[in-house]
Amino acid sequence: MDDRLSQAVCALLKKELRKSKISYQHLADELEISEVSVKRLLNHVQPLSMQRLIRISRLLNLPLSKLLEEAEKNIYTIPVFTQAQDQAFFECPALFTFWSELTEHRTVNEIAERYGLNEASIYLYLRKLEIIQLIEIKSNRSCQLLVPTHTSFEKGARFPIYFTRTVLNRLQARVIDLPAEDNQAFLMTLKAELTHEEFLEVMHKLDDWMFNLLRESQDVRAREGLKVASYTFGFMAAKGAFHDKLPDIPNLTDAVQ
Numbered sequence: 197m198d199d200r201l202s203q204a205v206c207a208l209l210k211k212e213l214r215k216s217k218i219s220y221q222h223l224a225d226e227l228e229i230s231e232v233s234v235k236r237l238l239n240h241v242q243p244l245s246m247q248r249l250i251r252i253s254r255l256l257n258l259p260l261s262k263l264l265e266e267a268e269k270n271i272y273t274i275p276v277f278t279q280a281q282d283q284a285f286f287e288c289p290a291l292f293t294f295w296s297e298l299t300e301h302r303t304v305n306e307i308a309e310r311y312g313l314n315e316a317s318i319y320l321y322l323r324k325l326e327i328i329q330l331i332e333i334k335s336n337r338s339c340q341l342l343v344p345t346h347t348s349f350e351k352g353a354r355f356p357i358y359f360t361r362t363v364l365n366r367l368q369a370r371v372i373d374l375p376a377e378d379n380q381a382f383l384m385t386l387k388a389e390l391t392h393e394e395f396l397e398v399m400h401k402l403d404d405w406m407f408n409l410l411r412e413s414q415d416v417r418a419r420e421g422l423k424v425a426s427y428t429f430g431f432m433a434a435k436g437a438f439h440d441k442l443p444d445i446p447n448l449t450d451a452v453q
Contacts, residue, residue, distance in 0.1 A: 200271055201264075201267060201268060201271065202240060202243070202244065203240050204267040204268070204270045204271050205244070205249070205263065205264065205267040206237070206238050206239065206240045206244065207267075207270070208263065208266055208267045208270060209238055209252060209256075209263075210238050212256050212258060212263075213238075213256070216256055216257075218255065218256070220234045220235060220238075223252065223255065226251065226252075226255055227248055227251060227252075239332065239340060249263075273411075274346070274347075274348050274407055274410055274411060275343055275344050275346070275347045275348070276347065276348050276349060276350045277343075277347055277348070277349055277350070277353065278328070278329075280328050281328045281329075281330060282349060282350070282353040282354055282355050283354065284324060284327075284328045285355035286354040286355040288324065289355070289358075290321075291321060291324055291325065292355060294307060294321045294325065295325060295330060297310070298325075298331065298339065298341060299341065299345035303338070304318060304322065304337040304338065304339065305337065318337070322337070322339060325339075326339075329342055329343075330342055330343055346410070348410075363428065363430070364430050364432075367428055367430050371383040385439075387437060387439060395433070395435070398433070399433065402431055406429065406431075
């Protein structure tokens, strides 16, 4: 079992254990190991053998084939922040910055030095992230990420609103007045007469395309050796005619001919 699949299996097992209300201690008794060992297995600190995986799937009354199929599917599913995580970021935007720095694989010490954080602040940020189940604090101020680094926000989430405004403003400044030879950006607008159903179909197709693109970009093994760069996309549409009125047609005179 490769590393990504193993991580997905562990994440799915923890979810199913919570759903079935099976405690780590209960699982430890079933596997005849300590609760600490169970946590190490499920947090991907030590390998989970196939024999133990089979015993856990039987305890959950979940066929092993279905468990592996679901885990493999989850590898390419875009994870989203929970409502509690979104709310925490909304109430404390700096918390999202701290989280983003961790996803860039910076150490807590590097983040502290970069932002001039004192010990009390470091503890509070880490504790907040642990409470909303984004990290698990380890010894020596190290921490383990509990969700993938490419986790996104759901549609309607509160935190991205101000963040999106900033991104769109900067993107707009970049794509307005594009010179003809600029092939690093594009701007397209159109006005179409559509039914509401056709409009929804366009929206869903764009949504599917963007998420599929994001999923594919996370397949590191298939894209190994490719030269990549960051690209920002912003598609907007709404019911209504937002174009300015066309210029008036004046009477032709000698002055305007």
